[in-house]
Amino acid sequence: MGTTDTRLDLLRGSLPTRNHNARTVAALAANPGCARRGVMDAAGIDKTVLAARLGQATAYGQSPFAIVRGHAFEALVKADGGAGLRELLHDVLGVPPEAVADGEYAELGGELPEDAEQDKKRPGREERVARTRSALRRALEDARPGLCAILDHPLLPLDVSGTRAYLEPDAMACLIAGRLHVVEIKSFSVIDGGADPAKLASAARQAAVYVLALQQTMAELGHPPDVVSTDVVLVCPKDFSNQPTAALLDIRKELAVTRRRLARLARVDDLLAPLPAGLSFDLGEEAAPQAVADAVAAVPAAYIPGCLSTCELAYFCRAEARACQSGHGPGGLAGTLGTAIRGELGGIDDIGRALDLADGKCAPERGEEEIARVLRRAEALRREVLDDVAARRSAGLAGAVAAS
Amino acid sequence: MSAVTALGRLRAAATGYAQPAATVRHRHLSDRPLVFVPYAMAGEAFAPLAALIGDDPDAPHLFVVPQPRDRQRRFAHVAELARILVPYLTEHLSSTETVERRNDEAYERALDAPQVIVPSRGGIEYLHLLGRSTRFRRTEGEYAVHPDVPLMGRWCTYLADRARMPGSSVLLALTDLLTQTWSTGQSDLENGELAALMGWVDPERGRTGAETARDAEGAPPAGPATAPEFDEKLAPLIAAYDTAERAENSRAAARAEERIRDLLGVELMPTWHRVWRGLELMRELPPGASVAGRWETDRMSYSLFAADLDSPDSRPQPRIPGAVAAAQQLSRREQAQSRLDTEQLRDDPLLMAEARLSGQAFRGRVAAVEADRMVTEPGKKQARPRPLLVVRTTDEPLLLRETELECVERPKARAKLIAVADGPDGTREVRIELTGGMGRGKTPEEGSIPEEGELLCWTVAASGFRGGPKWPSPEETPWTHGGPPEPRKELQEGEVRQPDEEELAAAEEPWV
Ligand code: SF4
Numbered sequence: 001m002g003t004t005d006t007r008l009d010l011l012r013g014s015l016p017t018r019n020h021n022a023r024t025v026a027a028l029a030a031n032p033g034c035a036r037r038g039v040m041d042a043a044g045i046d047k048t049v050l051a052a053r054l055g056q057a058t059a060y061g062q063s064p065f066a067i068v069r070g071h072a073f074e075a076l077v078k079a080d081g082g083a084g085l086r087e088l089l090h091d092v093l094g095v096p097p098e099a100v101a102d103g104e105y106a107e108l109g110g111e112l113p114e115d116a117e118q119d120k121k122r123p124g125r126e127e128r129v130a131r132t133r134s135a136l137r138r139a140l141e142d143a144r145p146g147l148c149a150i151l152d153h154p155l156l157p158l159d160v161s162g163t164r165a166y167l168e169p170d171a172m173a174c175l176i177a178g179r180l181h182v183v184e185i186k187s188f189s190v191i192d193g194g195a196d197p198a199k200l201a202s203a204a205r206q207a208a209v210y211v212l213a214l215q216q217t218m219a220e221l222g223h224p225p226d227v228v229s230t231d232v233v234l235v236c237p238k239d240f241s242n243q244p245t246a247a248l249l250d251i252r253k254e255l256a257v258t259r260r261r262l263a264r265l266a267r268v269d270d271l272l273a274p275l276p277a278g279l280s281f282d283l284g285e286e287a288a289p290q291a292v293a294d295a296v297a298a299v300p301a302a303y304i305p306g307c308l309s310t311c312e313l314a315y316f317c318r319a320e321a322r323a324c325q326s327g328h329g330p331g332g333l334a335g336t337l338g339t340a341i342r343g344e345l346g347g348i349d350d351i352g353r354a355l356d357l358a359d360g361k362c363a364p365e366r367g368e369e370e371i372a373r374v375l376r377r378a379e380a381l382r383r384e385v386l387d388d389v390a391a392r393r394s395a396g397l398a399g400a401v402a403a404s
Numbered sequence: 405m406s407a408v409t410a411l412g413r414l415r416a417a418a419t420g421y422a423q424p425a426a427t428v429r430h431r432h433l434s435d436r437p438l439v440f441v442p443y444a445m446a447g448e449a450f451a452p453l454a455a456l457i458g459d460d461p462d463a464p465h466l467f468v469v470p471q472p473r474d475r476q477r478r479f480a481h482v483a484e485l486a487r488i489l490v491p492y493l494t495e496h497l498s499s500t501e502t503v504e505r506r507n508d509e510a511y512e513r514a515l516d517a518p519q520v521i522v523p524s525r526g527g528i529e530y531l532h533l534l535g536r537s538t539r540f541r542r543t544e545g546e547y548a549v550h551p552d553v554p555l556m557g558r559w560c561t562y563l564a565d566r567a568r569m570p571g572s573s574v575l576l577a578l579t580d581l582l583t584q585t586w587s588t589g590q591s592d593l594e595n596g597e598l599a600a601l602m603g604w605v606d607p608e609r610g611r612t613g614a615e616t617a618r619d620a621e622g623a624p625p626a627g628p629a630t631a632p633e634f635d636e637k638l639a640p641l642i643a644a645y646d647t648a649e650r651a652e653n654s655r656a657a658a659r660a661e662e663r664i665r666d667l668l669g670v671e672l673m674p675t676w677h678r679v680w681r682g683l684e685l686m687r688e689l690p691p692g693a694s695v696a697g698r699w700e701t702d703r704m705s706y707s708l709f710a711a712d713l714d715s716p717d718s719r720p721q722p723r724i725p726g727a728v729a730a731a732q733q734l735s736r737r738e739q740a741q742s743r744l745d746t747e748q749l750r751d752d753p754l755l756m757a758e759a760r761l762s763g764q765a766f767r768g769r770v771a772a773v774e775a776d777r778m779v780t781e782p783g784k785k786q787a788r789p790r791p792l793l794v795v796r797t798t799d800e801p802l803l804l805r806e807t808e809l810e811c812v813e814r815p816k817a818r819a820k821l822i823a824v825a826d827g828p829d830g831t832r833e834v835r836i837e838l839t840g841g842m843g844r845g846k847t848p849e850e851g852s853i854p855e856e857g858e859l860l861c862w863t864v865a866a867s868g869f870r871g872g873p874k875w876p877s878p879e880e881t882p883w884t885h886g887g888p889p890e891p892r893k894e895l896q897e898g899e900v901r902q903p904d905e906e907e908l909a910a911a912e913e914p915w916v
């Protein structure tokens with residue numbers, strides 16, 4: 001069977017790789033039941049390429065305008081050795097300006113922006129982790145009033161289902177009394193004190209991943225987890241301007257959810273165990289999509305509509321879930337329609353079967369009697385109403401024709 | 405979601421065709437709506453990029469900003485939009501009717517009101533931001549803008565605010581109209597994108613709705629967010645425009661602008677057509693009985709807003725409403741929501757089916773009538789007519805004794821539930837006592853009592869639309885809620901109101 005690493009290598013073959021970032025860890029945690037994503041992320045497979053080979057490419061990616069503006073804004077916030085950032089920290093954390101005016105500004109990243117393809121021109125990841133750790137150690141040991149170290153693009157390791165992921169927060173600030181704050185710089189605007197709730201929620205989920213990783217690192221350095229503040233400093237443009245404004249984002253809830261879900265992620269070994277020996281997703285660039293699909297289908301998925309915004313394989317998994325049949329009619333898995341509907345079906349996953357129960361074409365299993373009864377009544381009511389309306393409409397039409 | 409709705413979605417998924425979710429149209433549709441399809445530039449707080457706008461499906465106006473980061477071009481764009489929007493929004497103000505009010509002066513209500521249709525919810529947010537970024541602008545001084553700009557800003561703010569009032573129809577997102585009317589075999593998330601939703605509702609010839617929707621997923625988005633791949637194509641054109649502008653080569657700039665315009669026009673047009681097609685489909689449904697009543701409320705709100713705009717003391721809507729105003733607004737929205745829920749239920753037997761399934765309503769034939777029953781209620785001297793009805797139904801009402809009931813088919817009738825018993829063939833017999841809707845006389849009015857054999861649907865009576873709680877006036881805002889606002893200065897005859905500090909700050913805020 002081979003070791004975990006050799007099996008993951010085999011699965012990946014020569015497919016291009018992609019490292020975890022806070023967004024992908026948050027996405028993985030959003031659907032912890034999905035073995036398919038678990039395995040692919042552990043193998044570091046770039047799912048965009050795989051989706052294309054499956055003939056089900058999703059239009060992912062960021063607008064060039066958004067990327068340019070994002071970088072420009074981040075540069076603006078960090079300009080002059082973080083002078084502007086210090087000002088914002090003083091504002092948002094309610095500490096006197098002297099408390100944040102001074103301190104090391106540690107530039108820990110490479111020249112490349114976060115979403116550059118590969119870490120080629122940068123120092124190696126483990127080297128950056130080591131630098132981050134020593135910068136943290138320095139900052140905490142030196143911590144005395146009036147000093148605030150800023151760590152620019154630190155790199156933090158995080159254990160995700162038994163493999164090591166590397167995360168890169170925009171910045172971290174180390175304040176008086178050794179409290180660490182994660183700083184997230186986002187280019188969406190805060191208008192009249194409010195921001196797009198979806199963007200805010202996703203920023204909070206990502207920040208939670210950073211905080212979790214930082215807590216782990218701090219534990220390794222012998223510090224209690226609460227040196228890491230769960231109030232994240234969110235920096236955004238204010239109103240319709242470029243001027244940065246900062247706000248504290250309480251991410252305790254997101255942190256608890258992320259921690260719980262990451263713990264729930266099965267270990268990669270357990271995900272790999274039931275897979276056929278010799279399984280590989282890399283069947284070459286010319287491989288027939290069906291052959292790739294068969295290989296991917298060997299790993300069970302758990303498609304939910306949320307996948308559409310978080311996973312590159314969404315179109316493939318959706319098509320698979322829609323085509324899934326269990327000896328009843330077509331329709332696929334009820335989960336494709338969202339979670340609310342699953343609640344309505346009391347645990348019946350297959351749409352064809354739910355409809356057969358509603359139509360009285362199959363008998364409920366034990367424990368399903370009540371939901372079957374509700375479905376039959378609901379169907380009878382639908383029929384009654386729709387037939388009635390159709391009859392009245394055609395009577396109305398006939399009347400109109402007769403009158404003319 | 406109820407099992408009745410859930411079944412529609414399951415059936416859609418299984419057949420590949422959308423299923424009815426409503427049997428009537430629950431919103432007003434204007435004979436001549438204005439369709440607005442805006443695009444904004446990605447990554448910016450709010451930078452208009454292009455828009456299709458107009459009330460004629462065959463003749464949209466296309467307005468494009470070749471460099472959305474250019475402040476001058478931005479305001480020019482807003483002024484262009486205003487030339488279409490403002491006349492459309494104000495033209496109904498000339499024909500009005502006088503309406504008397506109980507506790508207030510009579511007012512002039514427009515006989516019709518404007519209606520703006522955007523493709524999806526993002527369009528409503530777009531109008532909100534458009535309003536926010538323009539309504540405080542000054543028409544004189546250093547950064548003077550065209551007088552239409554702040555005026556349109558206030559109108560856009562009005563529309564976006566009004567759209568949050570449940571049941572209103574002056575600004576509607578087509579995706580909301582369609583999903584209220586049809587169930588598709590895809591999730592709510594996917595229904596939020598107009599192209600896929602229209603695929604389900606209006607399949608191509610020879611293809612299922614599911615297939616048409618899948619094909620449409622590569623279509624240009626309905627906006628205001630653009631597709632990242634589209635931006636890849638747009639970026640070099642904008643760069644070319646910038647270069648030409650910098651070189652002061654006006655011919656090259658005009659050429660570059662033309663190409664940007666063409667690209668955006670091609671990207672926006674499919675959505676324009678889809679919106680009009682969607683409206684056509686919506687028009688095929690008869691309106692619900694209460695739709696006209698809710699539109700009347702829209703006409704009132706529209707007329708009052710326009711009257712306020714006209715008054716010399718008028719001021720732009722504040723950036724953040726005061727505590728009292730916010731609480732009032734919330735309470736008005738809650739009232740509108742409960743009114744809407746009740747009315748839609750009455751208007752639509754498919755929605756009523758959900759209430760019947762959950763035991764909150766029942767429908768059946770009148771099996772027996774005791775028409776001349778008289779009862780002297782405790783504390784009353786005179787006996788009143790209290791006819792008894794037995795309604796036989798296959799529904800399973802879960803209602804307590806004494807529950808007050810209303811009837812869909814006989815809106816005036818009121819009744820009280822007496823008892824539910826098993827009837828023949830697995831039916832249930834509901835005994836109810838008529839308590840109202842029979843006139844004021846000692847004997848019931850002619851025809852006011854249902855007859856044997858009538859098919860009636862009874863539902864729990866709405867609690868009635870009482871006026872909301874009493875709110876303090878803004879001057880009495882408690883200190884816990886920010887205290888009273890600065891008192892307004894009394895205006896002398898002919899004096900023009902000067903903007904306050906808030907407004908001045910907003911007027912001068914950069915828009916980059
Ligand atoms: S799209 Fe597929 S692989 Fe990705 S998380 Fe969803 S189910 Fe798993």
